[in-house]
Amino acid sequence: MPREFVQDPVHGCVILEPHEVDIINTRAFQRLRKIKQLQSVHLVYPGASHTRFEHSLGTMHIAGYFAENLLELLVDNGRIKHEERDRYVRLVRLWALLHDVGHGPFSHAFDRAVLQHADTDHEKVGARIMTEDEDLLAIFERTETELGISAQDVAISQADKQVQRKIKPIERALLHVLKGAYNADVTDYLLRDSYHAGTPEYGRVSWQRLYLTSSIQGDKVVLEKRSRPALESFYTSRHQMYSTVYYHRTTRAADRMIEEILARSRASLLKYLENPKRYLDLNEETLLHDLKRRKGRIGQLVQEYIRRTIPWKMAYQDQIRVNEPSIINMMKTEDYANAVQKNISKLCKPEDINIFVDGAYLRENPLTPVADAASVTLFEPKDNTVEEWSATKFFANVYTFWVRVYYHETQEKLEEKITNASKKVFGTVIPGDTTTW
Numbered sequence: 001m002p003r004e005f006v007q008d009p010v011h012g013c014v015i016l017e018p019h020e021v022d023i024i025n026t027r028a029f030q031r032l033r034k035i036k037q038l039q040s041v042h043l044v045y046p047g048a049s050h051t052r053f054e055h056s057l058g059t060m061h062i063a064g065y066f067a068e069n070l071l072e073l074l075v076d077n078g079r080i081k082h083e084e085r086d087r088y089v090r091l092v093r094l095w096a097l098l099h100d101v102g103h104g105p106f107s108h109a110f111d112r113a114v115l116q117h118a119d120t121d122h123e124k125v126g127a128r129i130m131t132e133d134e135d136l137l138a139i140f141e142r143t144e145t146e147l148g149i150s151a152q153d154v155a156i157s158q159a160d161k162q163v164q165r166k167i168k169p170i171e172r173a174l175l176h177v178l179k180g181a182y183n184a185d186v187t188d189y190l191l192r193d194s195y196h197a198g199t200p201e202y203g204r205v206s207w208q209r210l211y212l213t214s215s216i217q218g219d220k221v222v223l224e225k226r227s228r229p230a231l232e233s234f235y236t237s238r239h240q241m242y243s244t245v246y247y248h249r250t251t252r253a254a255d256r257m258i259e260e261i262l263a264r265s266r267a268s269l270l271k272y273l274e275n276p277k278r279y280l281d282l283n284e285e286t287l288l289h290d291l292k293r294r295k296g297r298i299g300q301l302v303q304e305y306i307r308r309t310i311p312w313k314m315a316y317q318d319q320i321r322v323n324e325p326s327i328i329n330m331m332k333t334e335d336y337a338n339a340v341q342k343n344i345s346k347l348c349k350p351e352d353i354n355i356f357v358d359g360a361y362l363r364e365n366p367l368t369p370v371a372d373a374a375s376v377t378l379f380e381p382k383d384n385t386v387e388e389w390s391a392t393k394f395f396a397n398v399y400t401f402w403v404r405v406y407y408h409e410t411q412e413k414l415e416e417k418i419t420n421a422s423k424k425v426f427g428t429v430i431p432g433d434t435t436t437w
Contacts, residue, residue: 006057010192014061017090019143020097024057026135027280028101032056034283038193039106040254041245043308045197048245052100052107055192063096063184064089066177066211073215080170088174091149095157095178099185102126102158104269105284106258113262114269127158129276169219176221181376181391182210182234190237193245202240206230215379222379228389231376235391239399252358253312253406257305264298265291315355315415316405316422321396340425344405347421354408355418359401 004016016024023029032053041048071085080088102125104110111121130136131151140151156167157178164172177184187207194203210231213224223231245251262269272279292302304311341357374391395401405422407415 008054008058008061010188010195011058011061014057017093019090019139019147020060020093022139023094023097023136026133026139028129028133028136028276029053029056029098031280031283032100032103034285035100035103035105035107036284037107037189038197038246039109040251040258041193041197041248043254043310044248044250045199045245048193048197050192050196052103055188056097056100058188058192059099059178059184060093060096062187062207063177064093065208066184066214067092067174069211070174070177070214070216070221074170087148088170090143090147091153091171092174092177094143094149094154095175096184098126098130098154099157099178100126101129104279104282105287106262109255109258110262110269113259114266115273117266118270118273120273123158125273125276125279127155129279130155130158132276133280134277170216172219173216173221180221181374182207182223182231186238187234190234190241194237194241197245199241199245202244203237205234205237207234210234217377217379220377222377222386225378225380225387228378231389232394235394239395243402247402249314249317249404250310252404253310253314254305254308256312256356256358256406257301257310261291261298261301261305264301311409312356312406313409313412313415314404315407315418316426317402318426319400319402320426321400343425344418344421347424348414348417351411351414351417353414353418354411356406357403358406359403 004018004021005013006016008014030053033051035052036042037050037052037055038048067089068085071080071088074080075082075085100122102122104114104122104125107122115121115125130140137151140149140154144150156164156171157175164175179185187205190203190205191207192203194200209227210223213227213230214221215224216222269282272282288302288306291298292306293299294302337357337359341355344355344357345353376389376391378387378389380386403426405418407418411418
């Protein structure tokens with residue numbers, strides 16, 4: 001049988017095993033062709049209209065490379081057999097292939113505006129699809145018989161940390177391939193997003209060096225100290241993509257618009273969660289087509305979004321070092337941004353203003369540098385010593401992040417007042433801002 005592969009603009013030939021081809025051809029996976037990888041970036045960078053379909057293929061390709069290198073060391077040391085290595089590599093590739101299968105239209109905006117109001121997220125929805133979709137279950141019945149990999153084995157990658165603590169230490173370690181500090185998911189989207197946005201210089205990362213100098217110790221992955229420069233370059237690329245592409249000021253204004261559309265449609269969208277089969281009807285094309293025909297504000301907002309008529313304008317922006325309390329608090333909790341917004345509104349009285357405060361708060365997004373995974377154990381093989389490397393400390397000494405205040409275009413006459421109020425609020429430290437790393 002001839003070998004199956006797809007030609008990818010980022011990685012070249014991505015080789016596929018027969019069971020992977022079967023999964024790719026399911027309705028659940030094909031739906032990802034109609035969900036953009038970057039929900040609104042194409043409005044600023046027109047080439048960035050790629051989808052989660054190709055990103056998932058690329059993540060699988062990189063994850064397989066990472067897993068093979070980690071596991072080969074265990075084979076050489078006699079800790080696992082060749083057959084076990086093959087099973088684990090196939091398992092990790094499936095984790096990566098299906099890691100985004102639960103995303104809704106507009107991805108993280110859908111999580112924030114819809115799914116969190118049902119006490120769920122795209123990973124929990126993804127796990128349901130893997131274990132309840134009839135087409136996927138039929139494939140997993142075969143993989144369980146032929147490869148020793150069940151639907152539950154694959155879905156565990158989407159489970160919460162409490163559930164993942166119960167799996168084998170080697171599998172917990174392998175989860176770093178998909179969820180660790182320099183994982184396959186982030187690696188692919190840095191390479192792919194920068195390519196499509198036309199900013200390849202920001203996405204160049206020495207990912208192969210990172211993976212070739214990583215090893216499994218217990219239930220975690222450690223990195224050799226000699227690759228620290230490659231690690232810091234990796235995080236520099238994240239910062240550059242974050243500042244220039246992902247959170248461009250116009251993109252963030254468009255994101256706000258998308259969230260309003262989804263929030264106003266929440267009641268009808270939540271019904272799609274009743275069963276995975278219905279959820280698979282959701283994609284960006286069908287959703288926009290349906291909503292733009294609605295009467296009232298929802299239909300109007302969708303028409304404006306399609307025409308790129310974005311009503312939010314920036315009144316204030318400032319660069320703040322990561323180690324300053326205002327940016328730390330905004331990164332860690334949305335409540336802080338809401339408090340800042342209220343303080344600005346008070347200073348603008350008696351006028352009622354329609355504003356929103358935006359910053360590095362990214363709870364719904366894996367790009368945040370203060371995510372739990374943003375630490376790495378550096379290992380020195382010569383003397384078996386280790387030290388912890390922290391992305392937050394690295395950023396604190398080198399980089400700044402921005403805070404912004406936007407107003408609705410209907411309040412253009414109040415722009416100066418909003419700007420001055422913002423300067424006053426961000427020029428003072430709000431009581432209780434004593435957070436340190």
